[in-house]
Every structure is written in C-alpha cells, then in structure tokens.
Amino acid sequence: MPQSQGHTDRAFEQDLHTLRQKLLAMGGTVEERLAQAVRAITERDEALARHVESHDAEIDRLELEIDELCRRILALRQPAASDLRLITTALKIVTDLERCGDLAVNIAERARDLASAPEMPPPPDLQRLATLAQQQMSRALDAFVAGSDEQAAEVLSGDELLDALYLKIFNELLGLMMEDTRYIRRATCLMSIAKHLERVGDHAMNVAEMIIYMVRGTDVRHSYKRTGQG
Amino acid sequence: MTSAFTEGPRPKLQAKGLTVRYGRKTAVDDVSLDLGDRQVTALIGPSGCGKSTFLRALNRMNDLIPGATHEGAVLLDGQNIFERELDPVDLRRRVGMVFQRSNPFPKSIYENVAYGLRVGGVRDRAVLDRQVERSLTAAALWDEVRDRLDESALALSGGQQQRLCIARALAVEPEVLLMDEPASALDPIATAKIEELVHELKTRYTIVIVTHNMQQAARVSDVTAFFYMGELVEIGPTERMFTAPRERRTEDYVTGKFG
Amino acid sequence: MKRSRRVRDHLLVGLTAMAVVVILGMLALILFDVVRGGLGRLSWRFLTAAPEQGMTEGGIFPAIYGTAIMTLLMTVAVMPVGVTTAVYLHEYAPPGSKLAALVRIAVNNLAGVPSIVFGLFGLGFLVQFVGGGMDRLFNGGELRWGQPALIWASLTLAVLTLPVVIVSTEEALRAVPKDHRMASLALGATKSQTLWRVVLPGALPGILTGAVLAVSRGAGEVAPILFTGAAYYLPDLPHGLSGQFMHLGYHIYVLATQSPDVDATLPLLYSTVLVLLMLTFTLNLTAVAIRARTRRRAGAAAH
Numbered sequence: 090m091p092q093s094q095g096h097t098d099r100a101f102e103q104d105l106h107t108l109r110q111k112l113l114a115m116g117g118t119v120e121e122r123l124a125q126a127v128r129a130i131t132e133r134d135e136a137l138a139r140h141v142e143s144h145d146a147e148i149d150r151l152e153l154e155i156d157e158l159c160r161r162i163l164a165l166r167q168p169a170a171s172d173l174r175l176i177t178t179a180l181k182i183v184t185d186l187e188r189c190g191d192l193a194v195n196i197a198e199r200a201r202d203l204a205s206a207p208e209m210p211p212p213p214d215l216q217r218l219a220t221l222a223q224q225q226m227s228r229a230l231d232a233f234v235a236g237s238d239e240q241a242a243e244v245l246s247g248d249e250l251l252d253a254l255y256l257k258i259f260n261e262l263l264g265l266m267m268e269d270t271r272y273i274r275r276a277t278c279l280m281s282i283a284k285h286l287e288r289v290g291d292h293a294m295n296v297a298e299m300i301i302y303m304v305r306g307t308d309v310r311h312s313y314k315r316t317g318q319g
Numbered sequence: 320m321t322s323a324f325t326e327g328p329r330p331k332l333q334a335k336g337l338t339v340r341y342g343r344k345t346a347v348d349d350v351s352l353d354l355g356d357r358q359v360t361a362l363i364g365p366s367g368c369g370k371s372t373f374l375r376a377l378n379r380m381n382d383l384i385p386g387a388t389h390e391g392a393v394l395l396d397g398q399n400i401f402e403r404e405l406d407p408v409d410l411r412r413r414v415g416m417v418f419q420r421s422n423p424f425p426k427s428i429y430e431n432v433a434y435g436l437r438v439g440g441v442r443d444r445a446v447l448d449r450q451v452e453r454s455l456t457a458a459a460l461w462d463e464v465r466d467r468l469d470e471s472a473l474a475l476s477g478g479q480q481q482r483l484c485i486a487r488a489l490a491v492e493p494e495v496l497l498m499d500e501p502a503s504a505l506d507p508i509a510t511a512k513i514e515e516l517v518h519e520l521k522t523r524y525t526i527v528i529v530t531h532n533m534q535q536a537a538r539v540s541d542v543t544a545f546f547y548m549g550e551l552v553e554i555g556p557t558e559r560m561f562t563a564p565r566e567r568r569t570e571d572y573v574t575g576k577f578g
Numbered sequence: 579m580k581r582s583r584r585v586r587d588h589l590l591v592g593l594t595a596m597a598v599v600v601i602l603g604m605l606a607l608i609l610f611d612v613v614r615g616g617l618g619r620l621s622w623r624f625l626t627a628a629p630e631q632g633m634t635e636g637g638i639f640p641a642i643y644g645t646a647i648m649t650l651l652m653t654v655a656v657m658p659v660g661v662t663t664a665v666y667l668h669e670y671a672p673p674g675s676k677l678a679a680l681v682r683i684a685v686n687n688l689a690g691v692p693s694i695v696f697g698l699f700g701l702g703f704l705v706q707f708v709g710g711g712m713d714r715l716f717n718g719g720e721l722r723w724g725q726p727a728l729i730w731a732s733l734t735l736a737v738l739t740l741p742v743v744i745v746s747t748e749e750a751l752r753a754v755p756k757d758h759r760m761a762s763l764a765l766g767a768t769k770s771q772t773l774w775r776v777v778l779p780g781a782l783p784g785i786l787t788g789a790v791l792a793v794s795r796g797a798g799e800v801a802p803i804l805f806t807g808a809a810y811y812l813p814d815l816p817h818g819l820s821g822q823f824m825h826l827g828y829h830i831y832v833l834a835t836q837s838p839d840v841d842a843t844l845p846l847l848y849s850t851v852l853v854l855l856m857l858t859f860t861l862n863l864t865a866v867a868i869r870a871r872t873r874r875r876a877g878a879a880a881h
Contacts, residue, residue, distance in 0.1 A: 096575050167534055169561045169573045306563025380764060385673055412766035422757035424776055435765035438775065484761070491766060 101166045108158050108179055112186075115151040116230040119186050120223065122148070122193035123289065127219040129200035130211065130282065138204070141197035148190035155183045171303075178303040182233070185292040189226065192285045192292075199282045209275045212261050215283060218254045222286040225251060225293035232297060238304040244297035251290040258283045331356040331525040332377060332414075332495060336391035339372050339381060346372040348549035349391070354495075359517060359526045361540035361557065363533060365572065369549040370529045374497050377527065378414040379407045395495070412439060415493035419500040421480035423472035423487070428455075428464050431472045431483060435491035450490050458486035459516055478509025485516065489524075496520065498528040502535065514539050533573060537561050545569045612855060615848030624849060628813040638850055643815055644728075644823035645857070648807070649797045651732035651819075652739065656792055659736070660743030661785060667744075668751040669773060689741035693801040700734030700806035701726075722820050729819040731807030738802055739792035746791060750784020751777060787868050794861035798854070800827040810836075826854045 096102045122141050129138040159180050162168060168176055203209070225244055232240035262276045262283075298310045330353035339347040347369045354360050362370040372381065379400060381387045392399045400410050412435070423431050432451045441447060451468070455461040460482045464475070472483055481501060488496060498517075502510040517526060517539050530536050536543050537557060544554040545568070553566040564570045571577055627637030663681065671678035710724035717723070754777050762772040778785075800808075808828035816823040830850050837843040 097577065098575055101575070169533065169537075169575075170564055170570050172574045173562055306559075378764065380760070383760075383763065408766050408768055411764055416764040418757065418761065418764075420757065422755065422761045424758055424761070425780060434762070434775070435767075438762075438765065438767040438771045487761075487765065 098166070101162075104158065104162050104166065105172065105175065108155065108162070108175070111151060111155050111158065112179055112182070113230070113234065115148065115155065115183065115186050116226075116233075118148055118151065119189045119193065120227060120230070122190060123196070123223055123226070126193045126196040126200060127223070129197055130203060130219075131216065133200075133204040133208065135201050135204045138197040138200040142194050145190055145194050148187060152183050152187040155179060174303045174306060178233075178299045181299050182296045185295045189289055189292050192289055196282055196285050199278050199285075202278050203275060206275055206278075209272065209279075211279055212258055214254055214258045214261065215279060215286075218251065218258060218283060218286050221247070221251050221254065222289040222293070225290050226296070229293045229296040229300065232300045233303075236304055238301045241297040241300035241304070244293055245301075248290055248294050251287065255283055255287040255290075329356055330354055331396065332527075333394040334373070334376075334391070335394065337373070337376060337393060338390040339369075339376055340388050341384065342386045345549055347376065350546075350549075350551045352544055352551055352554055354525060354527055355542060356525050357521055357523070358542055359521045359528060359540045360542045360544060361536035362527065362529045362544050362546060363531070363536050363572075364546035364552075365577070366531070367548075368546040370544075370546045371499055373546070374499055374527060374529050377495070377497055378411050378416055380411075380416065382407060412491050413493055414495040414497060415488035415491065416497045417481070417484050417488050417499070417501050420504050421477065421484045423475075423480050423483050425471065425473060427469045428472050428475070428483065429468040432487050432490050434487060439491060454486040454490040455483075457489050457520065458482045459512065459519075460486055476509075478505050478512060481505060481509070481513060482516065485513075489520075493524065495525045495527065498526065500529055500531065503531070510535070533561075545572060547572070609855075612848060612852050615845065616850075616852035619845045619849035620852060625853070629811065630813070638824075638826070638829065638846075638853065640812055640815055641824040641826045641829045641850070642853065644808075644812075645797055645826045647816070648728060648732050648735070648803070648823060648825065649793055651729065652735040652796045653789060653793055655733055655736035656739050656743050657785075657789055660740050660788070660792075661747050663740075664744045664747035664751060665773065665778075668748050669769075669777070685741050685744050688737070689745075691738075693738060693799050694804075696734055696738045696802040697804050697806060699737070700730055700802055704730040704733055705806055725820075726805060726807045726809075726822055727820045728807050728816050728823050731803040731823070731825075734802045734806050735796040735799060738799065739796050742792045742795060743788045746788025747781065747785050750781035750788070753784060754780040783868060783871060787865055790861060790865040790868060794858060794865065797861065798827055798858055800825075800831055803828060826850060826857070830854065 096105075122144065125137055126141045128134065129141065159176050162172075162176055166172075225247055228240060228247075229244045232238070232244065259280060262280050266273050266276045295310075302308050302310075332354040334350050334352050334354075337347055337350045338345065350369075350373060362374065364370050375381045376389060377393060377400075381389065389401070392401060394400070395410070395413065398405065400407075400414075424434065426434070429451055432454050433447045436447055436450055441450075452461060452465075455464060460479060463479065464470075464483075472480065475483060481504075485496075485501075502513045505513065514535065517528065520526060521541075528536075528539065530539075540557045542554065543557045543560040545552045545560065545564075545566075547568055553560070553564060553569045555565070560569065561573060564573060624637040625642065626639050628640055629638060663685075667678055667681060705726060706724060708723075709727070709730060712723040713719060713721060758776050758780060759772055762776045763769070767775070803825055807822055808825040809822040810824070810829065810832045812822060812824050830847060833843050833847040833850065837847075
C-alpha cells in the first residue's frame with residue numbers, strides 16, 4: 090500500500106508545491122510589513138512608514154498569483170479530498186492576508202501622522218496588543234505549515250485576550266481625550282491603530298479556522314461565540 | 320474494517336460477509352455493506368479491486384463463471400439470494416443489469432425491449448406494446464425511436480444502444496438496477512445523457528453503479544463505496560468521500576496518489 | 579543489399595502469379611473440355627426425360643431427381659443430429675468433460691475416414707444388419723429393406739457429412755458474442771430460452787453454411803452409394819424409401835467405365851458431367867453468398 094508517495098501526476102504535485110510556497114511567501118511578507126508598521130510608530134520613523142505604504146503592491150500581486158494558480162488547479166486537476174480542502178483554504182486565507190497587508194498600510198499612515206505631531210508616548214498596552222496580534226498571525230501561519238489543527242485551535246483561544254486588550258486601550262485613550270483636549274488628535278490616531286491591530290487578530294482567527302477545516306475536514310466557522318465588539 | 324453504512328433509507332440489498340473466489344484467487348474478501356432503497360450507490364476502486372465481481376454477485380451472474388465460488392450472504396428485502404429455494408432466473412428479473420459495452424440483440428428495437436417480457440411468458444400484444452413504450456420512455460429513447468421500432472437495434476448510435484439496453488432491462492420492471500461502467504464506451508454527451516437518466520431512475524429503482532471514473536461517481540451517486548484488493552475500504556455519503564474521507568487509502572485513491 | 583530484396587519480392591510475386599495461372603488454367607481446361615463435349619447434348623429434353631435405349635437416348639431426369647431426393651433425405655437426417663451434437667459440445671458440456679472429449683475425438687476421426695469405407699459401413703450395417711433386421715421383424719423375412727435402397731444411401735451420406743455439420747455449427751455458435759448470452763440471462767431467461775431465442779438465431783447463418791457444405795459434399799460423393807442404393811438404369815423414379823435410385827455421380831462412373839458402346843455414350847457422359855458440375859457450382863456459390871451475408875451481419879454487430 091503506497092504511503093504518501095505523492096500524486097501520480099507530477100505536474101499536479103508541482104502545482105501544489107508552488108501553491109504552498111507562494112502562500113508562505115505572502116504570509117511572510119505580510120508579517121514583515123506589520124512589524125515594520127508597528128516599529129514606525131514606536132520609533133516615529135516616517136521613512137519606514139512610507140516604505141510599508143509603497144510596498145503593498147507586492148502583496149496584492151501575490152494574491153492575484155495565488156488566485157490564478159488555484160483556479161488553474163481547480164479547472165485542470167479536479168482536486169478531491171485533502172487537495173480540494175487545500176485549494177479552498179488557500180482561496181480564503183489569501184483574502185485575509187491581503188486585508189492584513191492593507192491594515193499594515195493603514196497603520197503606517199497613522200504612524201506618519203503621529204511622527205509629524207508632537208510626541209505622545211503610546212500606552213504600553215498598545216505595544217502588547219501589537220505583539221499579540223503579530224503573534225496570532227504568526228502562529229496561524231505556522232499551523233498552516235505544520236498542518237496542525239491543534240496549533241490552529243490555540244490561535245482561536247488566544248483571541249479573547251486580544252479583544253480584552255483592545256477594549257482596555259480604547260477606554261484608556263477615551264479617558265485621556267476627555268482629560269485633555271489637546272490629545273484628541275493623537276489619541277484618535279492611536280485608537281485607529283489599536284482597531285487595526287484588533288482586525289489583524291480577527292484575520293488571524295479566520296486563517297486558523299480555515300486551517301482546522303483543511304486538516305480535519307470539518308467547518309468550524311461561525312460555530313462558536315466571539316468576544317469583543319469594539 | 321468495513322463500515323456497514325446504515326443511515327438513511329432502509330437497505331434494499333445487503334451483503335453480509337460476502338466472499339467470492341475464482342479458483343484459488345479471492346476477488347471479493349468478506350464484504351458487508353448495505354445498498355439503500357432508491358439510492359444510487361457507486362462502487363469505485365482501481366482495476367482488479369473486486370467491484371465488478373461484487374456487482375455480478377448481486378444478481379448471481381457469477382454462477383455462470385466456471386470455478387467461481389462464494390461464501391456469505393446477500394439479502395434482497397431480507398431474503399438470501401443464494402438460498403436453494405430462490406431461483407436465479409427469478410432473481411434476475413428483480414435485479415437487472417446493464418453492461419459496459421452495449422449488447423443489443425440482432426433483432427428489432429421492439430423485440431429487444433420486449434425480450435425480457437417474452438421469456439417471462441408475456442404474450443399479450445397490448446401488454447407488450449405498453450411496456451415497450453413505457454420502458455423506452457423511461458430510458459429517454461421513446462421519442463427518438465417511436466417511428467422505427469421494427470428497425471434493427473444495431474442501426475442505433477452507441478449512446479442510443481446503451482439506452483436501449485437500459486430500456487430492455489427496465490421492461491421487466493426490476494427493483495434493482497446494476498450498472499457496470501455503463502458509460503465507459505461513450506462520448507461525453509452520451510455519457511451526460513446516461514447520467515441524467517440515472518438521476519431520473521433513482522426515484523423508482525435502487526441503482527448500483529460500478530465506475531472507474533471518479534468524477535462520474537461524484538456526479539451521479541448518493542453513496543460511494545471504495546474497494547481495494549477485494550476489500551471494502553470505506554463507504555459513506557458521496558460528498559464526504561470526496562471532500563473528507565476517513566480512511567487513508569480512500570484519500571490516496573481519490574486524490575490520485577495511486578490507481 | 580536493397581537490390582536482392584527487391585529481386586526476392588519480384589520472385590515471390592512471380593511464383594504466386596504462376597501458381598494462380600496454373601490453378602485457373604486447370605479449371606479452365608476442365609471446364610472448356612466439359613462444355614465443349616457436353617453442351618451439344620444438353621437440352622430441355624435431356625434434363626427432363628427418362629433414359630431410353632440403353633442409355634444412348636433420352637435424358638437423365640431420374641438421375642437428377644435421385645440425386646436431389648437423396649441429398650434432401652441426407653440433409654434431413656444429418657442436420658438435427660449434427661446441430662444438437664454441436665450445441666451439446668459448445669453450450670452444455672462442462673469444461674473438462676470426458677464425454678465431450680470423447681465425442682470430439684470421434685468426430686475428428688470420422689472426418690478422416692475414406693468414403694469407400696463409409697460405403698462398406700452402409701452395406702454391412704445399414705443394409706444388411708438394420709435392413710435385414712427390419713425385414714425379419716416387419717415383413718416376415720421377405721426382402722424389402724435388406725437391400726440397397728434410397729434410405730440407406732441417404733443415411734450413409736448423413737454419417738459422412740456429420741463432421742462437417744458439427745464443425746460448422748460449433749464455429750457458428752462460437753461466433754455468437756458472449757455478451758448476448760449474458761444479456762439474455764441477465765434479463766431472467768433460462769439457458770434453453772437463451773439458446774432458442776438468441777444463440778441459435780444468431781448462429782443460423784453459420785449453420786446454414788454448414789448445411790450447404792454438407793449438401794455439396796454429399797451430392798458429389800459416389801463411393802458411399804455404390805453398394806447402398808445407386809443403380810444405373812432405372813427409367814422409373816424410385817417409389818418409396820426402399821427402392822433404388824439413379825444418381826448423377828454414379829451415372830458418370832458407370833458411363834465412363836462400363837459402357838458397352840463407348841463412342842455412343844461419350845456425349846452423354848460429357849453432358850452428365852456438365853450437369854453435375856453446374857449443380858456443384860450452384861451449391862458452392864450459394865454457400866459463398868450465405869457466408870458473405872453472415873460476415874456483413876457480424877460486421878454490423880461488432881460495433
């Protein structure tokens with residue numbers, strides 16, 4: 090009985106390999122942009138922010154390539170079972186990754202606004218939120234690489250903390266704005282950034298849910314309550 | 320090892336520990352499965368996996384192969400078809416068969432369809448006429464041949480001949496229809512017509528279809544059973560079998576890693 | 579290298595052509611000789627009148643009639659036996675059956691027996707034993723069946739042509755596709771129903787070919803009927819099965835070897851030969867036609 094000898098159709102095997110490579114490349118790029126955008130805030134680095142904004146096209150390009158590849162595989166290879174689940178997963182997470190790329194750009198834009206305004210130390214929780222959001226995304230992508238539904242499930246359980254953190258930051262900043270109206274502009278900026286980071290966390294969740302489907306074959310989306318509305 | 324699939328409608332045919340041997344070679348090894356009433360069950364698997372032998376056991380056509388022996392039972396509505404009291408000739412009127420290559424008799428279209436009825440003792444011309452029309456209609460062939468029923472069946476195209484064979488099988492009003500790769504010799508359009516026919520027929524008949532074309536199994540069946548080397552590896556709702564099969568061997572076959 | 583291959587090719591073509599020429603040439607010679615010698619005497623009267631004046635006048639109608647009747651009886655006798663034997667061998671005998679193997683050996687050997695031996699068999703067994711026995715049983719010893727007769731000649735020839743029928747029928751049965759049998763059985767027909775409604779009708783052209791082959795062989799054989807029923811000069815037609823009859827082949831033999839007046843009977847001989855040849859050709863052409871039709875049908879069935 091043959092054990093994972095790969096598909097009889099070598100070209101198909103090659104296509105699937107390419108697909109995985111591209112997805113990982115896209116994930117890695119998105120992670121990098123997010124890290125850069127967050128650094129642009131803490132280091133008030135306008136140049137870095139602009140770098141993130143101008144390189145979004147790269148991520149969009151990858152999305153188009155992956156979509157095209159998936160369509161081709163669907164049309165030509167009639168994938169079934171695990172292969173089919175891989176393709177449908179790829180199609181979905183590519184959307185989430187591309188949105189995260191857009192969110193990185195948004196964060197970078199806010200970073201530039203902050204850099205051009207007088208310095209205001211960001212709440213420490215914001216750094217924690219940023220780290221957590223990036224971690225969530227990173228873990229979701231690791232779960233994809235490992236094909237592990239357990240790792241993906243961990244991402245799902247980590248979202249509660251992320252949402253709680255966001256709520257805390259929101260209230261802090263609200264308090265700050267009510268105290269001193271001079272902070273309103275900058276605080277609003279920081280609120281935006283926190284919102285964006287919370288959205289990154291949501292996207293990481295989506296990716297994790299799709300990984301679980303890909304591995305187990307059961308669709309767990311919308312089947313449990315999410316916390317935090319913001 | 321074998322999952323007897325018993326959800327859904329009550330089973331029309333049940334195999335219980337069926338083993339079929341040709342001489343010393345085991346073609347079907349201890350297979351138990353249920354075939355749901357008025358469902359389409361597809362049997363898939365690589366060449367030589369025993370699916371055709373299993374199909375032939377259901378109407379005892381294996382009896383005609385010298386050296387074929389069997390163990391176990393097959394129940395039709397609860398009665399074992401291998402019992403001495405049950406005449407295989409009667410069984411074959413209840414369980415009809417359509418073959419891989421269409422094999423109409425070198426007779427007229429009318430006589431082909433009426434054949435099963437005539438050997439069953441029906442002589443009344445009115446009854447024969449009515450049954451011929453009904454069967455040809457059920458096989459989606461009536462409109463094409465109504466004006467030339469007395470012409471030779473061999474003048475029809477390949478796809479039409481296969482539908483004629485289906486009509487011929489339906490004329491005796493079986494309860495179960497066994498189809499052994501019925502469209503493998505046909506072009507895509509003729510194949511599509513046969514598949515559509517299967518869709519219509521399943522409201523009235525229990526259908527078991529052997530196919531080596533997985534996409535066809537996916538299109539046409541409600542339940543799919545995967546055979547490998549004489550064993551029943553897995554059986555389940557077709558959608559699940561093709562999106563998330565439980566057995567590793569099924570997964571490998573369905574994704575094209577072997578076979 | 580190439581040149582010698584071309585030479586070899588041409589040589590082969592040349593040899594084959596020569597063989598064809600020789601064969602056609604011989605046939606042409608025979609035909610020419612016969613037609614030239616026999617056409618003169620051929621007339622409607624020749625074909626329809628009885629012989630007169632010691633075979634120098636009149637016609638050979640009784641011989642034509644005798645040949646036809648004998649052939650008919652032979653066919654009626656051989657076909658049922660031959661077909662049922664072939665059906666048994668092909669459809670019913672279990673594989674490895676000793677009986678079937680025995681029957682096949684018998685048939686093969688029968689095919690190799692020289693025709694004169696059949697004649698002796700006909701004389702010893704049919705005429706003397708069976709015929710004599712019948713006379714003792716039914717006629718109180720009076721000689722009626724225990725002598726050369728139409729029926730014994732026909733039966734002797736039936737035995738002679740039996741292998742031909744059996745082999746042709748088996749071929750024909752084999753040619754019926756297994757698919758058709760399967761389809762019939764799958765529709766709930768019994769084996770005998772399948773045989774009657776599908777297999778035999780499908781094999782019919784082949785069986786007919788076998789019949790025609792048997793007929794054309796039987797009509798021409800002379801040795802088996804030498805002592806079992808043929809006679810030389812019978813102006814009246816045979817009445818009943820127990821009488822003797824005239825026969826074209828036998829007639830030619832006698833005319834050629836035992837005629838008292840060779841010159842007078844020579845034209846007669848030629849004409850008789852011509853008639854016999856025409857008869858044989860017609861029979862063979864019929865066989866070819868049937869075979870051609872069979873092949874066309876088989877071609878249509880093998881889609």
